[in-house]
Amino acid sequence: MKIALISEHASPLAATGSVDSGGQNIYVANVARQLARKGHHVDVFTRCDKSLLPLVSRLNGVRVINVPAGPKRQLPKEQLLPYMEDFARFVVQFFRHEPSRYDVVHANFFMSGLVGLRVKESLGIPLVTTFHALGRVRRLHQGADDGFPDERFDIEDRLVRESDSVIAECQQDESDLVSLYQADNGRIDVVPCGFDHEEFHPVDKYAARAELGWPLDRFIALQLGRMVPRKGIDTVVRAIGLCNCALGEEAHLYVVGGNSDEANEIATPEIGRLRVIARECGVTDRVNFLGRRARANLRLYYNAADVFVTTPWYEPFGITPLEAMACSTPVIGANVGGIRYSVAHGESGLLVPPKDPLAVAHGLVTLKRDPQRAQSMGAAGLARAKEMFTWESVADTLSEVYARVAGIDVAADAARHAYNNVHDAWLATGGASV
Template sequence: MKIALISEHASPLAVAGGVDSGGQNIYVANVARQLVEMGHQVDVFTRRDRALLPLISHMDGARVIHVPAGPPKQLPKEQLLPFMDEFAAFLIQFFRRESEPYQVMHANFFMSGLAAMKVKSALGVPLVTTFHALGRVRRIHQGANDGFPDERFAIEDELVARSDIVVAECPQDESDLVEHYRADPSRIQIVPCGFDADEFQPMERAAAREALGWHQDEFTVLQLGRLVRRKGIDNVVRSVSILKQAFRASARLYVVGGNSDLPNEIATPEIARLRGVANECGVAEQTTFVGRRGRAQLRYFYCAADVFVSTPWYEPFGITPIEAMACGTPVIGADVGGIRYSVADGVTGFLVPPRDPSALAARLDQLRRNPALGRRMGEAGLARAQAQFTWRGVGESLAQIYARAACLVPANTGADPLEMPMRAAAGTSFR
């Protein structure tokens, strides 16, 4: 098939770890690679965010098209909605110039979906959508700190109604689509995120710590990912303080991520806030901010840690817990969204309530006191990741969904995207 992956703010070429560079970037990059390996022709459309970028770059057999929409500079994704008409107009023009038509579009995030609906209206290309985050769910958790306009809700409503198939990343994502957007369950398919076994696999903890220059005998907690408030990293910092005060135990916390390779409070203001929390809690000397790291280096961090922790307020899926499991490291995660789906509580790690540092500290102490339990959980996590969460499996499931979607849409009707009828997809969910 000839497939268009649309990801307006999350380029597959970006370095993950920044404010707007994380799971979606990794998702799109790995889906594209898997589809190419399966023999499909893949183009990824993402917004041009630097003036010197070429129109077309190449990535492991896929083309990455840098769409001119808005100023060619990095902007917060919350500011990109006004440029989606321009984004859509470029897509329509580009699609029309291609010698062979696209058989399906896969929109990632609601703004990509907005542009894709216009393409579907003009050209009749089938549309599959993965939201990666839902506006109404985000608003529940972030309230006034949500920078997206209310207009997002109506766009998502229409996108749920007009997409030929909606991909949910976990059962909670499916439930949210039905509850908050009146989605038709028969048109939802569940496909999780994954990991690449070439990138993430176990190695001896001592060797990983030696490579990173870590002390061999410290109980070490790892937090890795985007440094934004909703990720709940302050919860992890506070848990290390409670571990110290209530359990009389010491732990070293490493925080990996940010907008620069060195921890910079100007480039990443969240670091300044978290340092303030660490100072307030008396664990500044036990908390190390590492900065952003490339994908090739992340395995060392996962393997070097005694435990990986991720306690966001909400999480549509969460790729980092899967990566940690793939490295044989136990995971303590918030009992929300996709983490609830990927982490088997009491088997591959523990689930704890978000924003509850005392509960997190108690589980940290349990693993600190029982290294054998941590090893067993790490081994179980590795087996679970390999069985259920590989990018290869994700690619195969999506390819089947694309083929089904391609059979659902008739020739171009020229209808407005908001006037197009809903079409139900047959078949069972990829669970």
């Protein structure tokens, strides 16, 4: 198939960990790569946010089209909606000048969905939409801090009605689509996120610590991801304070993420807020902010930690728990959204209420005092991740969805492709046996 992925603010070329660069970037990059590995032609359309980017880049067998829409610099995603008409106009013209027709458009996020709707209207190409976050859920949790206009709700309503398939990333996502958007269950496909086993796998904890220069004898909790308030990192900082000051167990927190390679309060204001909380809790010397790290090195951080902690207020899915599980590291996660689905409570980790530092602290103490249980949870998490959450299986399921909405008989198409390969080989030999 010829597949167009639209991801207006989350480019597969971007470094992850900054404010608007996280799970969606990883999702788009890995889905595109796996689809290309399976023989599909994949193009990713994303907004050009740097002046020196070429119109077309190439990454892992995928074309990345850097769409000129708005200023060629990074902007908060909350400011991008006014540029979507220009984005859509460019994409429609690009499609029209392609030598072969696209079979399906997969839009990621509601603004990409708006572009996808314009393509569907103009060219009749079927549309699949993954929201990655729903506006009404975001507004429920963030209130006045939500920077998106109410117009988002109308766009999402229309996408739910007019998309040929809406991808829910977990059961909670599906439930929210039905209850808040009156979505038709028959047009929802539940497809989770995944991890790359080549990228994330177990290594010896002490070897990882030695490479990172971490102390070998500390009990270390890791928090890794975007540095924004809704990720609930303050809950983990307060939990470290409770461990050390109320529960009598020494514990350290290492925080990876931010908008710069060094932990910089100017580049990442959230770090400044969290440092104040650490000081108030009396654990300034036990909370370490490391800044952004290259994705190729994240495996070391997951493996070096005794436990991975992630406590967002809400989470459409959450890729970082999968990456930790893939490194055989137990997870303490907020009992919300996709984390509730990916982490098996009591088996691969512990689920706790969001915004509950005491529950997190008790979880940390439990795992510190029972390292054998922590080790068995890590092993169970690795097995669960391999069985349920690989990018290969995600791409396989998405391929089936694409084929269905595009009206393509995959089995017949595969047989036709195999026949053509044999026939071409026969012709190449001048008709001899092959």
